[in-house]
Amino acid sequence: KAGVTQTPRYLIKTRGQQVTLSCSPISGHRSVSWYQQTPGQGLQFLFEYFSETQRNKGNFPGRFSGRQFSNSRSEMNVSTLELGDSALYLCASSFTYKGQGWTQYFGPGTRLLVL
């Protein structure tokens, strides 16, 4: 079974621009979560989508948004980029919890650099 894929892997943008990142979950997984990893803050939860609906949200400004499509693929968008948005953005997918052994499966991430 193919793993979680993320595109693009690397991205360079300038302040004020916007960016869209894409994530394809493992086949059959309906939940997609997004995390931001920075050296200072570690891995922080952005939001989670399930069946095209945002189900959970972290403490990030409204410039960070996302969506999920009917095939479970997800995109996240960051508008009006700031230098502090430079980070590794990780997508994770998971199956519906059915009793035990639940985990999230992570993609390789998209490295975003804002200049």
Added chain:
Amino acid sequence: DQQVKQNSPSLSVQEGRISILNCDYTNSMFDYFLWYKKYPAEGPTFLISISSIKDKNEDGRFTVFLNKSAKHLSLHIVPSQPGDSAVYFCAASPIEGAQKLVFGQGTRLTINP
């Protein structure tokens, strides 16, 4: 407020010996805990998890111990191998299956030959 803390940024262990990575949490609502390993330029890879109804879970060379009263968990790797050199993250959630994981800052483990 750091709800999940890994107080050791780095750890160096000799090949073949035991590696012990520690994690503390402050939120008593956390009920399910996971350990992930991360290599550079890759996403975190799941290692092992434990529910609060247990105090120990084993999977091959990896064992996780949970002490709920102390709000402390640890990951033991025995024996340590060079391929174990990576950054290890512990994560917590209120219930198993809850999608919002809270991560620690990570511990960089280096296995020396």
